[in-house]
Amino acid sequence: MTSLLPDSAPPFDQPIAVLKHCHDKIRKQLATLQNLLTHLPSHGADAAAQQAAQAVQKYFNQAAQLHHQDEEQDLLPMLEATAEGIDAELLRTMKPEILAQHEQMEQDWHILNSQLDKIANGSGAALSPDDVARFVAAYTSHMEREEGHIAPMAKRIFSPTQMQLLGEAMQRRRNIGPAAAQAGGIALADLRLDYGRASLSEEDTLADPVAQFAKWFSEAMKAQVNEPNAMSVATANSAGRPSSRIVLIKQYDERGFTWYTNYESQKGQQLAQNPYAALLFFWPELERQVRIEGRVERTSSEDSDKYYYSRPVKSQLAAIASRQSQPIASRDEMEANYAAVEAASGGKPQRPAHWGGYRLAPERVEFWQGRQSRFHDRIVYTLQADGSWRKERIQP
Template structure:
């Protein structure tokens, strides 16, 4: 077996310059996300979400982006999960998108807030029925004795609500409002292109190249 330390990959698909990126980083992110979807990158909408709670220990997990606009990046989850508790203690998070097929990654950092009940209700009703039932039945991040117990709880919820489940108060969306966005394009010899945007006090974005 070869050593992990000897594993290497040369990146040569594309480049990224200050002249190529858009003035607004949200627009640039939307452009790259669209290109990843067009290229049929598997789970192009998947992102790593990292949070830090009161104990100062970071935790990360994969979630799916559900919307992006000039307000920020939105996803949905259980407010009583570990990430929910950590965001209540420290309302900042870091997101990471990695599209290896395009040799690209994007880092997004900023403050996180819950979205409105109206937005939550609208998205909840758009979900598949089984997903809605699961959101009600699951006490995310808490221990469960067995798979059978979890499935029994889902069956109970299905019997109770039928085809018209109501969004539980513990389930909803978060929106991260960015203050830092970085675009990374893999390049040969590890001389990768990194273009970062930093939000300024007047609401404008400062753009700069970072060393790889």
């Protein structure tokens, strides 16, 4: 009734493939359930039936629970933090449905699990065809929706870093691999509680501020901070009058911190007059903030093209249709502009010259960790003339 040959599982550096592999194993267990329905009337709870029931119970009591946690605690929050345009709209609809399905399938499983208990120990041979059919249909439909929409979205919009973070979280949940060793097998919920008593010392921080930012950003993702990629961008005009707004970071590496926008917007005009800016990440759940200051320059046309064409088509069209920060008479006029651009594009909009990326090359980076009695920890990196970084503590 069950295969004795295990399928080769993909590595966790391919987390979406791992999730698909979990679905394949779920389908095998569902097939075993259906086979039990035909086996039991003729053979009762014999050794083969007991073995099959035990296998199904083991999977849905353990592995399936971890799979749902992968989706609820990591995959879906990461998608919410990244998705834009039509992807974000689809996710807003699908996420509540997926969570509701998880809850309903869990309830249906409890009913089946009690029946399988008796089959597994040989004390009974009753398995409800209706309960099995409902459970199989629900799971099958659920997996088809995820494979049709959620998995392709993740593969399309997640960066390599996000894929790595997702894979590490999945490993840690299973207490396997280097990710589990680094975290000591601590559950995310426990990790979050520990941050209420966190501290930050010079020894806690890495030598390079971008590497330290990557460490903290990874921890924010793992702790399911709300919008961990949201940052305040503060700019000033030639007269020194400042303004700030929230944007989403799209990339960070040794070159700096990158976001995309309209070059003719208020921030674009201010950066043309005064090419310096300050970024602020605030993660209140972890009592942390990161302040980054430096000179800003435009990304290459190639980088801007690459990101622009990775966006949903509707977001591409909106970048053309909107003269960001400029007055307009009404929402209706905005919609008319969008419709005109959509009609003219033929479904293949081209990146406009006024839209692209900015990259801030950091010169000063401060890591702030909240502490009791407002006696906070502040570690500051300052770029030196030779390209090295000076690290020091400053007072709260």
